[in-house]
Amino acid sequence: MSERMRHVPAEVLPPAARDVQGLRAGLVSRLVAGGVDYATVAILTIGSYIGLALLRFLIDPRNYRVPRWTFGTFVAVGLAFMVLYLWGCWATYGRTVGNRVVGLRVVSRTGRRVNWFVALIRAVACAVVPIGLVWCAISRENRSLQDIVLRTSVIHDWPSSVVDLEILNTQDRRLDLGHAGPTTPDA
Amino acid sequence: MSMSQEWVEAPTSPTVSEPRDLTAIIHEPGPKLPPGVQAPIDVALGAAATIATPIVAVSKAAAYVAAPAAQVAWEFVKHPPLVPQALSLGSMLDRLGDRGRHVRQAATGDLATATTDTLDSVVPGLVPGLVGQVVDRVDVTGLVLDMVDIDRIVTSALDGMDLTDVVISRVDLDRIVTKVLDGMDLTEIVRTRVDVAGLAEDVIDDVDLPEIIRDSTTGVAADFVNQGRLVALSGDELVNHWVDRFMLRRNSRRRDVPSSSTGQESTS
Structure with missing residues (x-):
């Protein structure tokens, strides 16, 4: 799926966004993406709590009591979810949900997807030291502290969402409708 | 012909060759x-x-x-x-x-x-x-x-004559059609003679309405997402500009990544 995203032609993008594709993103974009990711992890954490409560009720409804999580428990569970979430997303697709929304991608020093080990270290670093993200505003290369240590980058890669692909597919279908003669399949 | x-x-x-008795006609x-x-x-x-x-x-x-x-x-x-x-x-x-x-x-x-x-x-x-x-x-x-x-x-x-051409050149068709239409209640005729409900059902069956709604919805969503991305992009530029100005930097930032445009997936 990510391969298809990378081959989306630039005509889909707005003209103002075409020049920044492949360049490192700045602080605001990454903060927005991080906010979406935090919201995602918060939903996962709260959902886990609710799921756990329901599970308890189903298992022993007569002695049911609402599970009592302290703030520290919520933070710990949230951190664990954050690490797992970031690790899995970066190692598999190179982007999280927040990255998808904003149109970002985490790449290695060579511009490729980061491997599992680097993704894990980066996920832990981002979850534990989120303030390191602010350094990308000071860095001349738009790199956070995690990026500098692990030699990774967060780049603009807009044709990333399912919405874009839907649009592209729709345009392809419309183009096909316009062909009068025989069409040759793309190589 | x-x-x-x-x-x-x-x-x-017989209508042509036989002689006629004209006295019967007079x-x-x-x-x-x-x-x-x-x-x-x-x-x-x-x-x-x-x-x-x-x-x-x-x-x-x-x-x-x-x-x-x-x-x-x-x-x-x-x-x-x-x-x-x-x-x-x-x-x-x-x-x-x-x-x-x-x-x-x-x-x-x-x-x-x-x-x-x-x-x-x-x-x-x-x-x-x-x-x-x-x-x-x-x-x-x-x-x-x-x-x-x-x-x-x-x-x-x-x-020996082209009746269509004769009618087109000699008859004021616009006037005739206008007069006919003026004397007709087309709405009433359509209501009484046309199965409007059936026609509408046929049209709806032929038109892929869910597909049209899906296309328009995805288009609106894509525009919304792109607008949000552009706002974030301009925020990036603004922050970079002020930080560089505060840090007294003259050279622009190096934001390019080697081979980032190739998009090759790692096999790690």
Whole structure:
């Protein structure tokens, strides 16, 4: 799926966004993406709590009591979810949900997807030291502290969402409708 | 075209070849003489015909016998021997004939002119009344229907003309259509005669409505997402600008990543 995203032609993008594709993103974009990711992890954490409560009720409804999580428990569970979430997303697709929304991608020093080990270290670093993200505003290369240590980058890669692909597919279908003669399949 | 060929190939049709009794079509045959006058006239005509028949027969026989001898004698009188040709009776008769012919031709020409003038002055007053009398006495419609092959005439005329072109060039179609439409309640006609509900169902069945809604929805969502991304992008530029200005940097940032545009996936 990510391969298809990378081959989306630039005509889909707005003209103002075409020049920044492949360049490192700045602080605001990454903060927005991080906010979406935090919201995602918060939903996962709260959902886990609710799921756990329901599970308890189903298992022993007569002695049911609402599970009592302290703030520290919520933070710990949230951190664990954050690490797992970031690790899995970066190692598999190179982007999280927040990255998808904003149109970002985490790449290695060579511009490729980061491997599992680097993704894990980066996920832990981002979850534990989120303030390191602010350094990308000071860095001349738009790199956070995690990026500098692990030699990774967060780049603009807009044709990333399912919405874009839907649009592209729709345009392809419309183009096909316009062909009068025989069409040759793309190589 | 085929009809005209059929008419041409069947000229022996009874409607064409058989003679018609015109007296059956004419209403009044005309005035008759009284019987008291008509009978003597018929008797006189019968007697004259009885007397004249043998006389005519004898005359014809005598003429048949005497004609060759009379012709020879007449030639001898016209051109007698030992008389100059110019002084012969035949030559004189020829000259007289020529002169008489010239006189007759001149007189005939004058007479023809006079006749034409007379007709020009008389016919306009005479013909309408005469034609009116004839038309009153004759069933013209019946005569035409019986005597004229109307189908053949109409077929030939239609084969020789482009009716569509004639209608387009000679008929004010806009006016006709406007007048017709003005006199019609199209809405009522559609309501009473058209299955609007069925038609709408067919149209809805043919149109992929969910696909259209999906396309428009995805388009709106994509525009929304892209607008958000552009806002974040301009925020990036703004932050970079102010930080660089605060840090007294003159060179722009190095934001490119080696091979980042290739997008090759790692096999790690």
